[in-house]
Amino acid sequence: LVSRKNKAEDTVVNIKGEKVGAGELTHVFGPCSVESYEQVKEVAQAVKKQGGKLLRGGAYKPRTSPYDFQGLGEEGLQILKRVADEEGLAVISEIVNPADIEKAVDYIDVIQIGARNMQNFELLKAAGAVKKPVLLKRGMSATISEFINAAEYIISRGNDQIILCERGIRTYEKATRNTLDISAVPILKQETHLPVLVDVTHSTGRRDLLLPTARAAIAIGADGIMAEVHPDPAVALSDSAQQMDIPTFESFISEINKQQPVKS
Ligand code: PEP
């Protein structure tokens, strides 16, 4: 069902009136983790000032170490909803447990399924059963075919509002946190009718590479960029090495705004 052969025209994902995949670029910015109301509010205001409509923030954090910050859980979703309502933004947040999906839809506008859960089939089925857009990230060791099959799990349950997100794959290269598979973007655009975003934060793990990889993503035909922004990355409870502070975010936006989307 996600194949171009089945449907030639692009699927447009409608997030509270913001259309992803309709030709204009749609970006997703926000902190890695929701840490406090004040922290989310500061980033949300910066996103809004730059014309952004979509705010991200993790409440349930799938951390490699059980001793690292695990996220604020439902309280994090409440903070996101409060800030989104105040600022008129839509929010995207990762859900890791199928049982949390029904509760989460009251708080968030897009369900994110993270790299570590790309093949959590019960989660995919649960996300397919609700009427909410889903942002599905590529698993760090998933082939493009496995990624497309994960999206098929969602659409086969009745939900076609799916955004694919390339976020880098694990290779032998250690210079970056993951290896951004830039060619996945045109392949996914050719083989499926779904919009494709590129997460420059988790693919590179390096602040100095956010702008060049975002430029590459736009040039190759991505429908938008995801990147993490924090008021003070040095004290962030997760991903401190790669989040942008607000002045850096503002110059990042002004640079990528100079680029035109590629017509598919
Ligand atoms: C995230 O976007 O918050 C995240 C954890 O990313 P990924 O699932 O791509 O590692």
Ligand code: MN
């Ligand atoms: Mn992160």
